[in-house]
Amino acid sequence: MAEFHIQQGYTKLFQDRSVEHLKKENLTTTVATETTATEDLDARWQRVVERRSFLKGIGMAGAALSASTLLATEGIAQTSSSTGKLSKGDVALLQFAAWAEIVESDLWTQYAELGGVGPSGGGAAQSSEEFQKFIGGNPAYTLALQNLDGDMPQYITDNTDDELSHAAFLKAFLRSRGEVPVDLEPFRTLPSSQATGARQIKRLTSLMNLNVDLSWYTRYRSGKNPDLGAAFKGPFVIKNQPAIPLNDTDTPPSTNPAIPITGRDAERIQAIANTAGFHFAFIEQGGASLYPTLAFKATDPTVLRILVSIGGVEIDHFGLWHDKGANAVSQPLAGVVDPVTGLTFPDLNNPATELTQTNKILPEPCNFISKSLPRCSVIRPTSTQNGGAVATVKAFTEDGLFIGQSPAFFELSMQLAVAADSVRRGF
Numbered sequence: 001m002a003e004f005h006i007q008q009g010y011t012k013l014f015q016d017r018s019v020e021h022l023k024k025e026n027l028t029t030t031v032a033t034e035t036t037a038t039e040d041l042d043a044r045w046q047r048v049v050e051r052r053s054f055l056k057g058i059g060m061a062g063a064a065l066s067a068s069t070l071l072a073t074e075g076i077a078q079t080s081s082s083t084g085k086l087s088k089g090d091v092a093l094l095q096f097a098a099w100a101e102i103v104e105s106d107l108w109t110q111y112a113e114l115g116g117v118g119p120s121g122g123g124a125a126q127s128s129e130e131f132q133k134f135i136g137g138n139p140a141y142t143l144a145l146q147n148l149d150g151d152m153p154q155y156i157t158d159n160t161d162d163e164l165s166h167a168a169f170l171k172a173f174l175r176s177r178g179e180v181p182v183d184l185e186p187f188r189t190l191p192s193s194q195a196t197g198a199r200q201i202k203r204l205t206s207l208m209n210l211n212v213d214l215s216w217y218t219r220y221r222s223g224k225n226p227d228l229g230a231a232f233k234g235p236f237v238i239k240n241q242p243a244i245p246l247n248d249t250d251t252p253p254s255t256n257p258a259i260p261i262t263g264r265d266a267e268r269i270q271a272i273a274n275t276a277g278f279h280f281a282f283i284e285q286g287g288a289s290l291y292p293t294l295a296f297k298a299t300d301p302t303v304l305r306i307l308v309s310i311g312g313v314e315i316d317h318f319g320l321w322h323d324k325g326a327n328a329v330s331q332p333l334a335g336v337v338d339p340v341t342g343l344t345f346p347d348l349n350n351p352a353t354e355l356t357q358t359n360k361i362l363p364e365p366c367n368f369i370s371k372s373l374p375r376c377s378v379i380r381p382t383s384t385q386n387g388g389a390v391a392t393v394k395a396f397t398e399d400g401l402f403i404g405q406s407p408a409f410f411e412l413s414m415q416l417a418v419a420a421d422s423v424r425r426g427f
């Protein structure tokens, strides 16, 4: 019926050129369409209810349910299922997500200590942030990060806050269901940076010697998809490079890296900050791919909800960092050379190509599911093989995050990853 009324309205529009008449006619048509659409929706719901009832073999009693009753019933069903014991598969998914979040929290905390908002960081100190107490700030690093974007300290602090909340929530949720959350505390054995701003505590991850895979930069500008066999190279190579200041001798905290970046100390701290800018995006694109692969396998609706909802924030982070990292390879900042490692940050807009242009930060539509289907703008990869738990552990390991970690750490990490990747929906 709704379609009929709309069609009738269009016919009138073409038949009658009187503006006043058109307005009146449109109004009548709109009201009539909305009323009919509501009636139509109710009728459709009834048909859905009938069909569901028929399928469930509960007869005509179900067919009498209104749409609101049906929704309420489903709400109750979801609530009751959200207090029961989780399947082994769902536990494995959440435990791996917790592993990833604890790792993320550790590395982001290091970034926040040195480059987040705080007494020495950029912008006003945020006394309300619960982790304000441990943010010292490294002035040179913060200034260099602010060459990528003036708001970098705030973004770093907020990303850290998000990861801490992800880890705490997942652990608490697992506990609330009688499950044991992941404990990585015994593996906090790695040294801190000696630079001004860093707390002298033991860490789970190292940010001092990274190989930052930049293939995501090309992948998201390409119409091809790794899940359909495509392979990508980054636009340049970041290898054996620190992403945080190592000590005050290497990068004096009083250094002022003003653009154009000149002089050994300014170049060094800027190269380190630029590396961080790309590392932020590398980490978060990993999260953006991991969560969909985990979500596909979830059985309990609440577990699915958790994975989809946290995953969305990883994607949000990635989009932000993609933009900020790209500022290191566009003017006026492009061209910085690290005086220690020789790493060069090229100008990727000279020449700007489809796969390098720095402001092409939104995903290009790509092959998805089948090359015979139209290209679609999606997160990729989302296959277990390319974006799953094992792929994540491997990528983080190759990144250099776990340099110095014990064999027991890798064993536990791979155990959790294999368990998560092996989950099949419904078990």
Ligand SMILES: [Fe+2]
Residues within 6 Å of the ligand: 101, 104, 162, 163, 166, 287, 314
């Ligand atoms: Fe996270």
Ligand SMILES: [Fe+2]
Residues within 6 Å of the ligand: 104, 163, 283, 284, 287, 314, 317
């Ligand atoms: Fe994240």
